[in-house]
Amino acid sequence: MLAEKYSIVSVVAQALRGQRGWKPVWREPEPRAEYDVVIVGGGGHGLATAWYLASQHGITSVAVLEKGYLGSGNVGRNTTIVRSNYLLPGNIPFYEHSLKLWEGLERDINYNAMVSQRGVLNLFHSDAQRDAYARRGNAMRLHGVDAELLDRDAVRRLYPFFDYDNARFPIQGGLLQPRGGTVRHDAVAWGYARAADRRGVDLIQNCEVTGIRVEGGRAVGVETGRGVIRARKIGLACAGNSSRVAAMAGLRLPIESHVLQAFVSEGIKPLVDGVVTFGAGHFYMSQSDKGGLVFGGDIDGYNSYAQRGNLPVVEDVCEGGMALMPGIGRLRLLRQWGGLMDMSMDGSPIIDRTPVEGLYLNAGWCYGGFKATPASGWCFAHLIARDAPHPVATAFRLDRFATGHLIDEKGAGAQPNLH
Amino acid sequence: MSDTALAARSPLAGLLRPGRQGARGDLPGVVVQERTGLQIVSLAARKGQEVPLMAAVRAAWGIDLPTTPRRVGDARLAFVWSGPSQWLAVATDWPGDLEAALRAHLGGLGSLTDQGDGRVVLRVRGPHARDALAKGMAIDLHPRAFQPGDVAATLAAHIGVQIWQLDEAPTYEMAAFRSTAGSLCDWIVAASAEYGVEIVEPG
Amino acid sequence: MSAPAMILPRQAVATSAAGPAPAQPFRLAAGGLVDRTATLDFTFDGRRYTGHPGDTLASALLANGVRLVGRSFKYHRPRGILSSGPEEPNALVELRSGARREPNTRATMAELFAGLEARSQNRWPSLRFDLMGVNQLVAPILAAGFYYKTFMWPAAFWETVYEPLIRRAAGLGRAAGEPDPDHYEKATLHCDVLVTGAGPAGLMAALAAARAGARVVLCEEDVRLGGRLLAERRTLDGLPAPDWLRGVEAELRAMPDCRILTRTTVFGAFDGACGAVERVSDHLATPPEFQPRQRLWRIVAGRQVLAAGSIERPLVFGGNDRPGIMLAGAVRSYLNRFGVAAGRRAVVFTNNDDAACTVADLAAAGVAVAALVDMRREVSPEIRRIAEAAGASLLTDAAVTRVRGRTALRGVEVTDGAGRRHALDCDLLAMSGGWSPSLHLASHHGGKAAWNEARATFLPPEQLPPGMAVAGAANGDLLLAECLAAGARAGAAAAQATGFRPAPPATPSVDGESTASAPFWWVRGGRGKAFVDFQNDVGVEDVALANREGFRSVEHLKRYTTLGMATDQGKTSNANGVALLAELSGRTIAGTGTTTFRPPYTPVAIGALAGHHRGKAFRPVRRTPTHDWAAEQGAVFVEAGPWLRAQYFPRPGESDWLETVTREARTVREAVGLCDVTTLGKIDIQGPDAATFLERVYINTWKALPVGRARYGVMLREDGMVMDDGTTARLAEDRFVMTTTTVNAVRVSQHLEFCHQWLWPELDVQMISVTEQWAQIAVAGPRSRAVLERVVDAPFDIGNDAFPHMACAALTVCGGIKARLFRLSFSGEMAYEIAVPARFGDALARRLMEAGAPFGITPYGTEALGVLRIEKGHVAGNELTGQTTAADLGLGRMMSRKKDFIGRAMAQRPGLTDPARPVLVGLRPVDRAARLRGGAHLLPRGAESTAAHDQGYLTSVAFSPALGHWIGLGLLVRGRERMGEIVRAHDPVRGGDLEVEVVPPVFVDPEGARLHV
């Protein structure tokens, strides 16, 4: 156990010593020859899984293998939104479980990930959209989740600077989830990593998995740039690259990799209080504690492993932004980047065993992966530890595509780029 | 028990008034005109009938149907390539029904569909026509890349258009779905404003 | 060689805010590229100053002796101007006011104009007395990442106390908060060769390519061509740089296919195009009439030459952020280009030869140079000569170890290799840590900048974006002669690659220079905070802390300390940060690596990226052929996807929309109404295999449909869910016209093309959209035939026998207008849809109104259309959610078992055939006075309001004029078995909860008798 407990006391004490007493937040161990559990992917989901394996199931012979640096995937390149405003019964309990874990995260891992429940507002612009959001809000309420349907005036009171008078698609109201909000994304990875490390989990960076060893139908280890590591159980938590890694075990998945862009503006004084989603174009945004507007839109729409997007989507998103908030014309886009999405065939994730014994899959997060991080880790750890799905994740089966028990929130069908 | 025929209404009625807009100056940089008196019929070759269809068109009107994005013909009748084995026949002041005339010569070789009412056609010309069009269209209209007779189907300010060049003035004609006429004109007038734009009487 | 005049006017700085603007005490009497014949007034923090055309805000502030221009992000430390270019981290101001207020504008890039208003930002109450400066006192606590370790107790305080404080303190300038009054546009530019940067390399590249005949676009972010040549006293071919530049510019401008875009920044290299932003009017108070403020260019180039120059690195030492400490190259820019001395007594601090030019130029301009402080042990005789000539003492193996002054530099203490300390008075410290190539665009495709040990700098990646070459300082070539030659070579190669035959232009001869440098990154042991990233207040201790805590990946360093994440995106800090981390972690710089450069190169206004498409022009509007007629009738319009449709037609005296809609629907049931249904997709399908094609895309059968008849069809997606529905009519043996729903028209068209071109290319079938060709108007109601009889030309018989329900025909109307008549009904009444060429749609509507007047005809809109279809239980968009099967919607029996069709196989999966799936039912309130609401969920009566009892929801609701109460359609678990059951319509988000009865979905005329009269 390297790191001490974080608190204002420790911070002040360290300040008096010139911040020289802090220890590394994680070790840099050499991989051992064998572990009980190997998690492939040192992103948010993989690290959360390791933490909950250790903290909830007492399994500490765990290695998390990361091909780059910890948190180098989507946990470090998303738009930081957390919410549980889902429509379908397969999804709501899971994301609500996640939101509850977010609410207690700081105390659980002794790390301030700045969970900020600023409210998530989805705007609607037609009667049909209103009723669709009412349907969703009612579904949330039936699951014990907070949801409020706001009319135009109520939205205007919250966000007076939207375009209410000259809009191509006038705002009629919005569905608000007050408990939704944002979380400082990198801190999630670091906090879980630090907490898992303190329980003895080996976090191994710069260790790319190049093969999965299957013997007699059972996964027994992984080949890496740093040698073979054997494991009783192997969990894949490498969304964006799930197909590539699963193929090492001979699996084909109902997943395509797509690129989703995200954007941040220069920092400005507080303007946008919560998270807002435009309902008549591809645009959503929030403002970070640092002052930048963090925003995004739709995926670029074609398969990609390039982690970068293109100008048509940049323009599309900014057109949506200007349509919603014509006052941001003079704000400047500071940085634009891309993340790889595991776009599944029904837009919902997979947390399940695979046909290869001992190989577990956590994949298909589309662009909902960040908000799912705690519950994903919680449920994946449960699955790996007990070989049974966690009650809130029972719908996320791999065979649902074959049986037709789909979880298709948008009704877009088997076309990943439409989800 | 009806009697008088109905009055036709332009898709731009009330939306595009003749006159000068934008920057003042001697000559407008862009001149915009709604085309009238057009008949447009789409033609698609039946499966495997491209060769006889082309022969029939040649025999009837002396026009070689283009197999690349080109417009072939003259002001009276021209064929505009609109996709593989597909064309738009565009006629001006054609006596009688163009679709019927085409059917008489081409029946069985191609599928014909009247499209004359489905399109608004704008003529855009002037020394700054290229500059204005570049503000909404991503294709290359430089004379090295696009010349009289060339055709492209593309987007203009999020609106699907088919454009062809008539001469080196340059003069272009741009066809779009009728319902989009208002947005199309709003855009082209806005894009032309800095050069001065003259809206002339339909013709 | 042109030498600026040596005289510096000595004059006190006037102080009164209200009085006349003071003269410019730091302006040289002559020299530079500003127009001294004209004076421009401007204000900074409300105080009036003057400058000249050709100034930037930064040069004008310096000319006026203004040193303190901003406060840093975290500690609110006083900051001055560091640079003279886009890399500026400190001098950020709010420019303009009101709706045009624009935060975070770099003073170094803002061209001065008359009346310019600028304000410092992120300070309170004033720049000089910023209370947030108290943060400096608690700086030891506010180390990198401190916020991750605290603010956790009590939990409720994060959102209520801590975070609001942090948010208020953070941020930089203020957004306008009102709609941007200026407009923006976007355009596309094609060329053979794009040259980014019009410094020596870029100009030679453009010349080489343009002379070969290539179409060239030359983009320069500055207002003038020349790059560093504008800032240096250089001669080319024996001419002073400005004269040489004039000649080159004249030649380029004379070539018809060379386009020069100044004030234009290429900000991103994307796949197949670069993005650039042209600041068309930012140098003016407001854009001229008909001009945009800015224009986004998408540049499609066959090849491109990146010649973006390089950025000077600061040195890292204690107190290196004091106002008055400036990059050495920037000091030369202000002297030589703007005729401004950035101080009166200077010290130059460097690790390289280049900074000696600053010594020479300062001396030439009459500025005293106290010392040249060189970190290197040995310097060349030339450097010694320059120092001597300038009267500056040369201190080698030396470093600045302490600075004096708070809001302005007053002096420095230098420690030499022997440990001797030298106290030097100065108000300007020019520093240079060497130059980093501006290679950002070269790595926008993911290639990582590569460390070059010999040159001690990062160089462009090997894997460049396709078609890109890098030349000049951006490629690490710092000598002018090298830049010129490399530019010419790159331009010629680009022209050759795009099919031209270039003869590389002769490279001009230049005077000699030296750019030798030694890699020194930071000064150990100095006093005060040593900053690496100025704007984000990241210092050496922060980097050390990150390293100590294990954040040793360069990405971790960035994210943990925020180094490189400010508005300058680390232009002056990245290399220093990486070098420092490498040293602290005991790695090489190459082994430490660098972060990824992402677009945009410099921040781009969101307005420019949106262009024309905002407000009403956000997306195109589609108007129906009867739009103007409907408007005359007082219609209220509604957005239906891209279309504007008439929603309802209020009449005087009607109190609300419900009264209007009820009247419209009732009139249809009792008399007759008309509604424009043009927006439904219409696809003309022709060819011998047309019927076969329909058999494969629809679930039901088509081959036996007679000519002159129409049929309702449903199509599935391949996954077995319903995609769309509509009526398709057979006009001839080999011709059908298919209708689709309004929203799915484009999608269905694309799907049909897919099926034809990819799945079944062997079918002889042709299809094309005719949605826009025909104005189609529904005439519905018991008197519809009577109305149509007055319109249809004789002798066509529309009697029930001759033209029964689901008949269709081509005919003429109104005296010879060709038309199509369909006897279709969405309302359940006897009804027709009549289609005429779109130009006649408006007149037809008017004629039908005349013809129907005796029968009490009314126009009706989409609302009444919805009421009528709900009364008949017809499904529409609210039911076609993409989550419903044909069986769910009561259409399962249409699925033919005798043929394959799209979606057939997957529709048989257990999940789609589960008898417990929710199916379509009708619902009516037990309390007939109660109002139903769409989206309410259906729960068994008496059950707890929990998800376990959620059994479906109301998809569509309407007030039924026929029944006199609200009705609804819904999807309910096992609904068909539950007729007569009372369930709850639970609507907590609107506070509703009422009992409803499950009934068949057809509320009116379930036998369909009214269709056939």
Place this chain on the structure above:
Amino acid sequence: MRIACPFCGPRGSEEYTYLGDATVRRPEGDAPSEAWFAYVYLRDNPAGRHRELWYHGAGCRSWLVVERDMRSHDILSVAPARDMALARGRAA
């Protein structure tokens, strides 16, 4: 991204609609459900060269088979889907 339509010439990706994998083939109507499941849902999703279907909806309305590298977005070939489908039919 610019895709060279074999009919219209190079155009930006905004003119096209993406469908996805062109290597999967629609089974015969009586094929077993596993074949249908694989066709509709399973994808190779390679991190390298891939053949995929794009629709030039804003241009000539042709479906195209585009061979593209998923890591670099480089486009290696473009062919009309109809021609490929006919050739496939002849080969089968």
